[in-house]
Amino acid sequence: MHDLDHTLISCPVQRLYKCDVNHTAFVSESGRVQLDMMSHGEVVMKQYFVRTLLLVMSILLMGCGGGGNENASTGTVALAISGTPTPSVRQGEAFQFTPTTLGTGLTFSIQNKPDWMSFDSTSGQLSGTPTSADVGVYTDIRISVTNGDTTATLGGFIITVKSVSVTLNWTAPTARTDGTVLNMTEIGGYKVYTGPSVTDLTLVANVSDPYTMKYEFNTLGEGIHYFAVSAYNTSGVESSMSVVVSKTI
The missing domain is CATH 2.60.40.10 (Immunoglobulins)
Structure with missing residues (x-):
């Protein structure tokens, strides 16, 4: 057994290290290195604990970050389109529908658009005012959105133009x-x-x-x-x- 005076040594050491077979040094609450006695097994256990703690901290840090709906495996932001247009409109009345989307850098397209409607490829808005000549049922209307990598589609929905004439x-x-x-x-x-x-x-x-x-x-x-x-x-x-x-x- 060694006689070791618990003298505080002022030095900037900030990690656990082995002094000799039976001694180790650690940072005290005062911020200075303090020598203390422990068995070799205790040294190994404390070193293992420190390594484990650092590993856990590393994993937690890797899991942090922004992105909202970012896909962890690919790093791409989720793409979605939703909404329910009014199922019917009377002749002479204005119709308008803009889908709700999730994503950036979006471009829209449409399938089976009625002739009396206009479509905005930058916002996905569908609008128009039907006349008596447009009375009827329009089916399987589909609005799609893409961010260049992925495409999502809404539909097909039905819009009925009712006659008031x-x-x-x-x-x-x-x-x-x-x-x-x-x-x-x-x-x-x-x-x-x-x-x-x-x-x-x-x-x-x-x-x-x-x-x-x-x-x-x-x-x-x-x-x-x-x-x-x-x-x-x-x-x-x-x-x-x-x-x-x-x-x-």
């Missing part, structure tokens, strides 16, 4: 209620009625040309609409209404 057509009367012949020159025009029920009709238009025998509605809301037409002569005398017809929008 109703065109009434009628024929001019050819006889009076007493059965006598009615000439076209005696007809002054027509009155158009519409409403929410057969018994609740309101005058909405006066067609003053006897040779114009149609009228178009373009601003009707959703629901069941009822229509009827009457004729009046050049003296302003009005006939009874026609048979009531209906249209569901």
